[in-house]
Amino acid sequence: MIAEDRTILQERIEDKRDDLIDLLGELIDQRPVTGNEKPAQEVIASRLDSRGLDVDTWEPNADELRDHPGFFETSSYAEYGYEARPNVAATKDGVGDGRSLTLSGHVDVVPVDDDEWTDDPWTATVEDGRLYGRGSNDMLGGVASIVIAFEALDELGIDLAGDLTLQTTIEEEAGGPGGVLSALERGYRPDAAIIAEPSGLPNIGMASAGVMYFRVTVPGASAHAARGYAGVNAIGNAATVYRALDELDRKRKSRISYEPAVRQNPKLDGHETNLNVGAIDGGDWPSTVPSSAVLEGRIGWPPGETREEVRAEVEAAIQAVTENDEWLAEHPPELEWFGWNAAPHELDTDDEIVRVARENAETVTGGQTTFGGGSGGNDERFYNRYYDIPCPSVGPRGANIHGADEYVEIESLVETAQTLALTAIDWCGIGE
Structure with a gap:
């Protein structure tokens, strides 16, 4: 032409x-x-x-x-x-x-x-x-x-x-x-x-990027808030799990880089991978110690890792915090992968x-x-x-x-x- x-x-x-x-x-x-x-x-x-x-x-x-x-x-x-x-x-x-x-x-x-x-x-x-x-x-x-x-x-x-x-x-x-x-x-x-x-x-x-969604159900034990000693607060336990996931996110960011992502957006430097807990649901009454809390999150990562490798790392982080907590060791959280499940x-x-x-x-x-x-x-x-x-x-x-x-x-x-x-x-x- x-x-x-x-x-x-x-x-x-x-x-x-x-x-x-x-x-x-x-x-x-x-x-x-x-x-x-x-x-x-x-x-x-x-x-x-x-x-x-x-x-x-x-x-x-x-x-x-x-x-x-x-x-x-x-x-x-x-x-x-x-x-x-x-x-x-x-x-x-x-x-x-x-x-x-x-x-x-x-x-x-x-x-x-x-x-x-x-x-x-x-x-x-x-x-x-x-x-x-x-x-x-x-x-x-x-x-x-x-x-x-x-x-x-x-x-x-x-x-x-x-x-x-x-x-x-x-x-x-x-x-x-x-x-x-x-x-x-x-x-x-x-x-x-x-x-x-x-x-x-x-x-x-x-x-x-690879993208996967996950859900962590964290157990507790219900009781009247006035007798909180008789219960175990699932929201508090969920906070423990959250901190472990947040630490994993920081470790992954420190080791993972991907130049094309940074070329596209320089502000992504150091943030090419991301683990975000975007939703939490727990408890149903202010005077009740909650017996369950649910965290839902997304993990995204650039080319270089498989879905299996990423899942294993998330699972290991939750397993480690579980083993180091007396209650969670006997009542482990349940991890579920749902929704987005895309490879990079x-x-x-x-x-x-x-x-x-x-x-x-x-x-x-x-x-x-x-x-x-x-x-x-x-x-x-x-x-x-x-x-x-x-x-x-x-x-x-x-x-x-x-x-x-x-x-x-x-x-x-x-x-x-x-x-x-x-x-x-x-x-x-x-x-x-």
């Missing part, structure tokens, strides 16, 4: 800026918190259908996925199941024998605390080149960019030699097996894939799809790419770990992911769409 035609493609996407903003606003308006993805998926499916594409919509089947090494029962599956939570995919067939490519993104977002937001989190607010709203950056903005890239290629009549699939999936925020893994098992296995997670274009994501991944940055995406990202933005990742779990691991399909993250710039006043830079949405469209041309080739 000659340089003039590439410029025309970029200009077409620039002309669709307002359409991109409107689409993103419409997706935010659907409030697609994990478990309620269907309204947003209907927006995507309708948009693809209007292009005359054969839109594939399906609900995941946990029983068919259960034996896969990447599957686990997510918290969203436990709460909602997969009924009325569809994935969406549509493929524009290539006109030659070029390589296939999937552009993918998840439509689910995390909940909000409305009181923390300056404006309504479920209404797109545009200000100073930024679009604010829940999911604007993670990752409804990337999804909107994928759609615009797909449409611009179609509108200009650019026939790729290889198949190009647009895919939107569910429950990434809970771990993703009902989304990307389900799509892979359904047969959507391209030669390469790109997920438009917010990598901070021209930066590209090439790694994800790392992509070779010399892979061709990464090189092509990098060249286009740098051309479009005028910047220089930094490769980062490894601080959070994401869907790219399914492609890279289990199917040997290279898949980087190529997505927009923004801030406050999962927090109040989340935003995406509008210019970076346009640049993401341009980068993805040009990369599709270079990877799939142009039909004769």
Whole structure:
């Protein structure tokens, strides 16, 4: 494709800026918190259908996925199941024998605390080149960019030699097996894939963290508070376990480093791994010594350790504090692993799809790419770990992911769409 035609493609996407903003606003308006993805998926499916594409919509089947090494029962599956939570995919067939490519993104977002937001989190607010709203950056903005890239290629009549699939999936925020893994098992296995997670274009994501959730049930013995000598306070015992886990977190931080994570965010230096106790439940009455307390936590870590090694270290820390406590030695805590159970991944940055995406990202933005990742779990691991399909993250710039006043830079949405469209041309080739 000659340089003039590439410029025309970029200009077409620039002309669709307002359409991109409107689409993103419409997706935010659907409030697609994990478990309620269907309204947003209907927006995507309708948009693809209007292009005359054969839109594939399906609900995941946990029983068919259960034996896969990447599957686990997510918290969203436990709460909602997969009924009325569809994935969406549509493929524009290539006109030659070029390589296939999937552009993918998840439509689910995390909940909000409305009181923390300056404006309504479920209404797109545009200000100073930024679009604010829940999911604007993670990752409804990337999804909107994928759609615009797909449409611009179609509108200009650019026939790729290889198949190009647009895919939107569910429950990434809970771990993703009902989304990307389900799509892979359904047969959507391209030669390469790109997920438009917010990598901070021209930066590209090439790694994800391992993530696991755990629950520790700590026993005590109930009694009236006035006769506390007759009981054992489970919350106090839970505090003992917490301190042991906190000490483990400090030891792991002191020995574990991962340069790509720090390149992505310099503030992660010394914090590439993290063990967080995020919830505690214990007791039911101020005048009763509680007989049970439950800690729930998350441990995340960059590539370099297996899930089995990490589990063993957590288990050993709890076992050590148990053996050194007279009560706990006879009434040991129960440790349960639940929900998130993702292994880390790392992509070779010399892979061709990464090189092509990098060249286009740098051309479009005028910047220089930094490769980062490894601080959070994401869907790219399914492609890279289990199917040997290279898949980087190529997505927009923004801030406050999962927090109040989340935003995406509008210019970076346009640049993401341009980068993805040009990369599709270079990877799939142009039909004769």
